Amino acid sequence: MSIAARSTYHHGDLRTALVEAGMALVREGGPQALVLREATRRAGVTPNAAYRHFANHQALFEAVRAAVLGVLAAAMEAELRQAEGLRDPAERARGMLAAVGRGYLGFAQAETGWFRTAFAFGVHDVEVPADPARTAAKGLNPFELLGHALDAMVHAGVLPAERRPGAEYLAWSAVHGMALLIIDGPLRNASAEQQQVLGARLLRMVELGL
Known part of the structure; x- marks a missing residue:
């Protein structure tokens, strides 16, 4: 899986973009570095957009951890x-x-x-x-x-x-x-x-x- 940060996401690919952004964050700083606001910024969307795919921070973290x-x-x-x-x-x-x-x-x-x-x-x-x-x-x-x-x-x-x-x-x-x-x-x-x-x-x- 590519973990390069994206400035935009393609239609239907927001979940992947957020997971990749999260992977980049934890690769740099470990689990405590996964901040939902920063992940959405790197994915090129607003924080509220994340809730289309993840109910909360823990849900995003579990998806990132699974990918890791x-x-x-x-x-x-x-x-x-x-x-x-x-x-x-x-x-x-x-x-x-x-x-x-x-x-x-x-x-x-x-x-x-x-x-x-x-x-x-x-x-x-x-x-x-x-x-x-x-x-x-x-x-x-x-x-x-x-x-x-x-x-x-x-x-x-x-x-x-x-x-x-x-x-x-x-x-x-x-x-x-x-x-x-x-x-x-x-x-x-x-x-x-x-x-x-x-x-x-x-x-x-x-x-x-x-």
Whole structure:
């Protein structure tokens, strides 16, 4: 999705223009930067025009957050593609788990404003009906992509089936914690090489722990 600000919108495209304007705002300043008045200004309409598509600020925020999760899903899929090409089922499954983790960590570092928005307070993907906006080519949101990789590990015999239930929460908590240490915590001043090495070790630890 393009996130370029628009000065005007085309007929029937106001909702998209507002979401794109909102994405630009949160990319720059995180979730607190999403101000409805500023989003409408960037879309080239009056604040009242937003209410044709969004009942309030929270409704716009949820639409923006959904679009951001879609971008995160695409980043994770980009890492997945190479791993999915491996011939050996066990190596492919292990590679897929590491790939979704790398995509997640890389997104947190490269797009910190979007990452913070994706996980700002609100209704999360595990609690609401499926939404294509939160997905990329595979039709899976980021949480489902992690489940996809874990299922591949079970099918390949790498992860015992009895250890599969709840495994996504364990893996997610570890990788999300590392992401926060890198963007907001003591690892924010570490070199890119140090962050990469620690990230790789963490992903290996998650695999072995599971």
